[in-house]
Amino acid sequence: MKERLVDGAYALGWAALKHLPEPVARGLFQQIADYTWRRRGKGVLRLETNLRRVRPELDEAGLRELSRVGMRSYLRYWKESFRLQTWGTDQLAAQCQVKGMEQLEQALADGRGAVAALPHMGNWDLAGAWVAGAAGHPFTTVAERLKPESLFDRFVAYRESLGMEVLPLTGAGVSVIGTLARRLRAGKLICLVGDRDLSEAGLPVDFFGEQTRMPAGPAALALRTGAALFPVTLWYDGPVMRVVIHPEVVPPAEGDQREKTSAMTQAMADIWADGIREHPEDWHMLQKFWLADLEGVK
Template sequence: MKDRLVYSAYATGWAVLKHLPEPAARGLFDQIADAAWRKRGKRVLQLEANLLRVHPDADEARLRELSRAGMRSYLRYWMESFRLPTWSRQRIARGVLVDGVEHLSAAMESGRGAVIALPHMGNWDLAGAWVASHVGYPFTTVAERLKPEKLFDRFVAYREGLGMEVLALTGGEVSVVGTLARRLRAGKLVCLVGDRDLSEAGVEVEFFGERTRMPPGPAALCLRTGAALLPVTLWYEGPVMRGRIHPEVLPPAGDGERKEQTAAMVQSMADIWAEGIREHSEDWHMLQRLWLADLPLRESAAAERPFAAPGTEPAAEPAGS
């Protein structure tokens, strides 16, 4: 019954919201965000705890201002995602402005392939649709299985409709890591979300002065295949989503072990993301516990995951819960 209710809620969102005028849809989701923010459920409180790590000098009024803006940004992601399948190429083009595309073009034109690695910022689905439709690079990504299965299948179909090849993180008949490596060796593009990994396989990094874990997958794949590792940050600026493709993160000089090289590259990505999150923290959709100091032992000892799956954690943990 719970699975049917969850699926029905998402199906209704897809069916109804795509027909609403955009200002009405945005106003509705702002109201939902504000209601969740006023309720001050555990996700809002966790968002504020995370934002306090980003802005340790923020007073209570500033923190509440940031968390309210953060909830509106998070619900904007969902509003856009429900409507995105109906957007034309022209509408996508009007809604996205990205700096640093030359870094991606250089990597792809060289035939090396590239891994775009993102934190949970802005709307990664919209960014993916823009890359596929306007930069001209279809790509492969990974999705964690959701319950109910029908909801997962619908998310996969939705993302494939935007120009993505979607691999299931678990339960598939092919090796996810092996498939991603083959795509990169063929000079293709891979996109992965990489700012949260609670498993023992995660690489410990310093993030805003405290320790957390991030997935090694993006960096490890690049070391294995010779592909370029390109961190990306996203944020909203009025009606437009802005983005920045940062210069390639290179392996450290010298002949260090692969594990040490991977860890150094993950830390470099974390530093780049931290700068972007500090500048646009209201668009960082981290409503879950992130730092090791906040994690119970059972959560920090989760099963191994070599990389994060994009957009799945928010789907499993709705706003206001």
């Protein structure tokens, strides 16, 4: 019953909310964000625990205010996601301002293929819609399989409608890494959210002075195929979202495959940390993230 209710709520969101006038939709989702923040549920408390690592200088009042703004940013992501399918290329271009796209386009023009790796910042779906629609570069990505299955199917259909090829992380009966590698060898673009390890087999990295794990996939794929690896940061700036495609992370000259992958992943983590430190309210991490907080980790 709970899964059916969740699926029904998302179906209602996609069916109805995209037709609301923008001021009405904005006000509605800000109210939802404020209500959720005031309830002090598990997600809000976890967000504050994570933000405390990012901004340790804040007192409790400052941390509470940061989490309030953070919840508004998170609900803005959902508001936009329910409405993106109605946006044309002109609106995408107006809402999403991108810096550094020329280096990614050069890698594609050279036939190398490119991996764009980003954290859970801003609205990664909006950035993807801009790349596929306004910039004209369809790409392949990976999605975590959700429950119920009907909800996962809705997310896949939604992202495919924005111009993305979506591969399920598990349960597809095909090699996800192998498919991504083939796309890169064909000179294509893949985009991966890479700050949170879902496999429990990620690489250890230092992030804001503490240990966590991040997926090896982006760096490993770049090494395996010779594709260019570009870290991305993104944040809200008033009515627009700003995106920075940072310079390519180049493999170290020395070390074995794992050592090179680890060094490249740490380099991406450092760039993401700088972006999150500057715009912590737009890092939507409402789950346990650092090893010290994960169950079973000593």
